[in-house]
Amino acid sequence: ADTNNGTVPTPLTNYLDTQYFGEISIGSPAQMFNVVFDTGSANLWVPSQSCSPFSTACFTHNRYDASKSRTYIENGTGFSIQYASGNVRGFLSEDVVVVGGIPVVQVFAEATALSAMPFIFAKFDGVLGMGYPNAAIDGITPVFDHIMSQHVLKEEVFSIYYSRDPKRSPGGELVLGGTDPNYYTGSFNYINTRQTGKWELTMKGVSVGREMMFCAEGCTAVIDTGSSYITGPASSVSVLMKTIGAQLDESGYKVNCDTVKTLPSVKFLLGGQEYSLTQEDYILWQSQIEGEVCTVTFRGLDVPPPTGPIWILGANFIARYYTEFDRRNNRIGFATAV
Ligand SMILES: COCCCC[C@@](O)(c1ccccc1-c1ccccc1)[C@@H]1CCCN(C(=O)[C@H]2C[C@@H](N)[C@@H](O)C2)C1
Numbered sequence: 621a622d623t624n625n626g627t628v629p630t631p632l633t634n635y636l637d638t639q640y641f642g643e644i645s646i647g648s649p650a651q652m653f654n655v656v657f658d659t660g661s662a663n664l665w666v667p668s669q670s671c672s673p674f675s676t677a678c679f680t681h682n683r684y685d686a687s688k689s690r691t692y693i694e695n696g697t698g699f700s701i702q703y704a705s706g707n708v709r710g711f712l713s714e715d716v717v718v719v720g721g722i723p724v725v726q727v728f729a730e731a732t733a734l735s736a737m738p739f740i741f742a743k744f745d746g747v748l749g750m751g752y753p754n755a756a757i758d759g760i761t762p763v764f765d766h767i768m769s770q771h772v773l774k775e776e777v778f779s780i781y782y783s784r785d786p787k788r789s790p791g792g793e794l795v796l797g798g799t800d801p802n803y804y805t806g807s808f809n810y811i812n813t814r815q816t817g818k819w820e821l822t823m824k825g826v827s828v829g830r831e832m833m834f835c836a837e838g839c840t841a842v843i844d845t846g847s848s849y850i851t852g853p854a855s856s857v858s859v860l861m862k863t864i865g866a867q868l869d870e871s872g873y874k875v876n877c878d879t880v881k882t883l884p885s886v887k888f889l890l891g892g893q894e895y896s897l898t899q900e901d902y903i904l905w906q907s908q909i910e911g912e913v914c915t916v917t918f919r920g921l922d923v924p925p926p927t928g929p930i931w932i933l934g935a936n937f938i939a940r941y942y943t944e945f946d947r948r949n950n951r952i953g954f955a956t957a958v
Contacts, residue, residue, distance in 0.1 A: 627720045627721055627722060627772070627773065627795070627796040627797045627798075628720055628721040629720065629793050629794065629795045629800055630642040630643070630644075630657075630719065630720045630793065630794040630795075630796075631790035631791075631792070631793055632657075632781075632782070632790060632791050632792030632793055632794060633654070633743070633790075633791045633792075634782065634783050634786050634788075634790075634791025634792055635743045635786070635791075636786055636906075637784065637785075637786055637848075637904060637935070637936070637939070638848040638849075638904070638935070639656070639742070639743050639744060639848065640656065640782050640791060640792045640845070640935055641654045641655055641656045641657075641743065641744035642654070642655065642657060642792075642794055643655075644717060644718060644719050644748060645717070645718045646666065646684055646689075646715050646716070646717050646718075646726075646728070647684065647685075647686075647688065647689030647691060647692060647715050647716065648689055648690050648691040648715075648716055649688075649689075650718065651682070651684055651685065651688070651689065652682065653666045653682050653684070653745045653746055654682070654743070654744040654745050654746075655744055655745065655746045655747055655748040656744050656746075656747050656748070656845075656846050657748050657750050657780065657794050657845055657846075658747050658748065658749050658750060658751070658844070658845055658846025659749075659750045659751055659780075659819040659843060659844055659845045659846065659945060660749075660751065660819070660842060660844035660845070660846045660847060660932070661701070661703075661747060661749035661751055661755065661846065662749035662750075662751035662752060662753065662754075662755040662756035662757075662760075662762045663699075663701060663728070663729060663747070663749045663756055663757050663758075663760060663762070664717065664726060664728035664729070664746070664747070664748045664749060664762075664763055665699070665701065665708055665710065665728060665729035665730070665731050665746050665747055666682070666683070666684050666728065666729075666730065666731065666745050666746035667681045667682065667683045667684070667730075667731050667734065667745055667746065668683055668684055668710055668711075668730030668731055668732050669683045669684060669685035669686070669687070669730075670730070670732055671683060671710075671730075671731060671732045671733065671734070672732060672733060675732070675733050675734055675736075676736055676740055677734035677735070677736050677739035677740045677742070678731060678732070678733070678734050680740065681739075681742070681744075681745040681746075682745045683745075684713070684715075684730055686713055686715070686730070689715055691715055691716045691725075692713065692714070692715050693713070693714035693715065693725075694713065694714075695711070695712040695713050695714055695727060696711050696712065696713075697711060697712040697758060698710075698711055698712075699711055699712055699729040699757065699758060700757075701729075701757055704921060705737065705738055706734075706735045706737060706738050706739060707735050708729070708731045708733070708734055708735075708739075709731070709732060709733040710729045710730045710731040710732045710733065711729065711730055711732065712727055712728070712729055712730075712758065712760070713727070713728060713729075713730050714726065714727045714728070715728070717763060719748070719763055719767070719796065720794065720795075720796040722767050722770065722772060722796065724763060724766035724767055724770070725766070726763055726766060727760045727761070728760075731746070747846065748763055749762055749763075750762070750763075750764055750778065750819075750845065750945065751818070751819060752816070752817045752818060752819075752947075753765055754817045755817065755818065764778060764796075764947070767796060768947065772797075773796060773797030773798075774797045774798055775797055775798055775946075775948065776797075776946070776947045776948040777797065777798065777799075777944055777945060777946045777947065777948065778794060778795065778796050778797070778944075778945050778947075779794070779795045779798065779799040779800065779942065779943065779944045779945070780792065780793075780794055780845050780938055780942075780943050780945070781793045781800065781803035781804075781942055781957060782845075782935050782938045782939040782957075783939065784901070784939040784940070784957075799942070799944050799953075799955075802958075803942055803957060803958060804942035804955035804956060804957055804958060805955065805956050805958050806955055806956050807955065808944060808953035808954065808955045809891055809893050809953065809954050809955070810891070810946070810949075810951045810952070810953045811890050811891030811951060811952055811953075811954075812949075812950060812951045813950045813951060813952065814840060816950045818842070819842065819843050819844070819945060819952065820840050820841060820842045820843070820930070821840070821841045821843065821890055821891070821952060822838055822839075822840065822841070823835055823838070823839050823840065823841035823888060823889060823890055823931060824838055824889040824890070824892075825888075825889040826852070826856070826860075826886065826887070826888055826889070826931065827886070827887040827889070827894070828860060828863055828864075828884050828885075828886055828887075829884035829885065832889075833856075833859065833860065833863070834852065834853075834856040834859075834860070835856075835889075835931065839929060839930065839931060840927075840928075840929075840930040840931070841888065841890060841930070841931045841932075841933055842930055842931070842932045842933065843933050843937075843938070843943060843945075843952050844932050844933065844934050845934075845935070845938060845943075846934075847932050847933075847934025847935065848917070848934055848935050848936070849917040849918060849919050849934050849935070849936060850897075850902070850917060850918050850919070850931065850932065850933055850934055850936060850937055851918070851919045851920065851921035851931065851932040851934070852918065852920065852921070852931045852932075853920070853921075853922055853928070853929040853930075853931075854920030854921065854922050855920075856920075857918050857919065857920040858920060860886070860918065861873045861916065861918065863884075864883050864884065864916070865879060866916045871915070872915050872916070872919060873915065873916040873918060873919075874913060874914060874915055874916065875903065875914045875916055876914070877905065877912045877913070877914040880899050880900075880903050880905075880914055881899065883899035883903070884899075885897060885898050885899070886902060886918075888931075888933065888937070890954070893954075895937070895940075895941055895954065897936070897937065897940060901936060901937075901939070901940045902916060902917050902918065902936055903915070903916060903917070904916075904917050904936075917936040938957075939957060940956075940957055941954040941955070941956065941957060942954070942955045942956070942957040
C-alpha cells in the first residue's frame with residue numbers, strides 16, 4: 621500500500637457493529653494478531669503461548685510464542701488489568717511490534733489468564749491501548765508514544781473510522797499521523813481534552829428531541845474507541861430508556877422494532893456543537909430466531925467519583941462522527957463520517 625506521511629492506513633474489521641479490530645504483528649518473523657485499538661486504555665496485551673490450557677478464551681485465539689522470535693527480550697514482570705467486565709493476567713515481554721507499517725520495540729503483556737467472560741466472545745486476540753502514558757499499567761510507554769518519538773508522523777495524531785454497516789468494506793480504518801478524507805465530509809470541530817492524560821471532554825448536556833434532559837450542569841464524556849456502546853450514569857440512562865419506551869432485559873435495552881422510526885434523536889453538546897444520533901445510529905437491528913430484535917446501544921454504567929459520573933461515547937458515536945485524536949494539541953476533532 622502507498623505510504624502517505626510515512627504510515628499506511630490500518631484497515632479494521634467490523635464484527636456486527638460491536639467489535640472493531642485491526643491487525644498488528646509482534647516478533648521476528650512476524651506473528652500476526654487482531655487487536656482492538658482502544659483509547660480507553662494504554663497497554664498492549666495479546667494471549668500467550670504459555671497460557672493455561674484451562675483458559676478457553678486464551679486457547680481459542682492467536683498466541684504469542686516468544687521461543688519463535690529472534691527479537692524477543694525477556695522481562696517477566698507480573699501484569700494484570702481489570703475492565704468494566706473481564707480481566708487479564710500475565711507477564712511482560714518485549715519485542716518488535718509493527719502497527720500501520722511502523723516498527724517499535726515495545727514492552728507488552730503476554731496474557732496467561734483471560735476471563736472467559738467476555739473474552740470467549742472476542743473475535744479479536746488482544747487490546748492495543750491508544751491512551752496516554754499516565755494511564756498505562758506498570759508505567760509502560762504506550763505504542764503510540766514510541767511511534768511519536770520516531771518522528772515519522774506528519775502530525776502527532778491518529779484517526780479512527782468505524783463503518784456502520786457490517787457488510788461495508790473495510791469495516792473501519794486507523795490512520796497514524798493524519799486523517800483519511802475518504803471517510804468524512806466537511807471540516808473538523810475540535811474540543812480540548814479536560815486534562816491532558818485522558819481522551820475525555822467536558823460535555824455541556826444531553827438532549828432527547830429538543831429537551832435537555834441530562835448533564836445540564838456539565839459532565840465528563842470519554843471518547844472510547846474500545847467501547848461498543850454509549851454508557852451513561854445508570855439513573856440517567858434508565859430515564860432516557862423510559863422516554864423512548866425501551867425495556868431492559870438480560871442482554872440490554874430493547875425496543876419494539878416497528879416503533880424505531882418514531883424514536884427521537886439523542887444529542888450530545890460538545891464544544892458548542894450538538895452531536896446528534898438518530899434512531900438508526902443508536903438502534904442495533906438483529907434478526908434472530910425469534911424474529912427482528914432491536915437493541916438500544918446505550919448502557920447504564922456508574923463510574924464512582926472522582927472519575928465519574930461520566931458518559932462514555934463508544935463505537936456507535938464514532939461510526940457517525942469520524943474522530944481525530946490529537947496528542948500534539950491535547951484535543952479531539954469530530955467530522956461527519958461518510
Ligand atoms: C469497538 O470495539 C470494541 C471491542 C469490544 C469491547 C467489549 O464490548 C468486548 C466485547 C466482547 C469481548 C471482549 C470485549 C472486550 C473486553 C475488554 C477489553 C476489550 C474488549 C467490552 C465488553 C465489556 C465492557 N467493555 C469495556 O470495558 C471496554 C472499554 C474499553 N475502553 C476497553 O478498555 C474495555 C467493552
